Amino acid sequence: MNLDNKKTNTSGYAAAEAGKKTAKGSASDDSLKNEAKGSGTAHTDDRSSQEVHQHENQQADQKEGQQTGSVEDLQQEITRLSGELEKTRDSMLRKAAEFENLKRRTQMEKLQLFDKARADAVSRFLPIREDLKRTIEASKGHDLDDSFLEGLKLVLANFERVLNDYGVEPIEETGVPFDVDKHDAMLIQPASDESTESNTVIQVMEPGYKIGDRIIKHAKVIVSQ
16 A cells, blocks of 8 residues: 555656646747747847838938939029020110110201201301391492481391301301311412412302301302412
8 A cells, every 4th residue: 555655646746747847848938939039029120120210211312312403403593594684684785775876876866957957947048148238238338328227237137146046157257278168269369468378268259157067158268379
């Protein structure tokens, strides 16, 4: 009986020990599995994190590239627009200068036309002045009414005043050098005064007239030889 009980107890103890080892082995296997699983999960998390960072870096690089491209495009557009603006400015300046030149030419042409028209109009009245002067000169030495002669002189004075208002100046000096721009030589003869130099106006047959520098009628003169 004692032997059988001892054997039974020994067998139970051995079974218990075996069960402990089996449980311990199972626990160890579970730990190893959990450690392996945890290690795999950690590696997976690291790879995911790296992929996220890589993707973020790629997006940042792409965004930076787009911004750089946009800045370059803007700079090129600014350069192009600046060039067009400069061309437009030069064109406007040239057109403004051309307009000013045209304006000055037009004003000069208007003044020239006005001066020509005034000279043409005045020249039609000049023979009247000459007739009045000749009439007064011819009246000298004749028995004429003084009031009539004074009236002729008054008409001549008023006529000359009007011509003076229009800037008309007579060319009727004697003893001056002959000038082809002012005089028409009708005759060349020796001067009565030997001291008179040659090519000098010694007599005015018909006076000339000018307005400023514009000659509207040349004086008809006799020139010394």
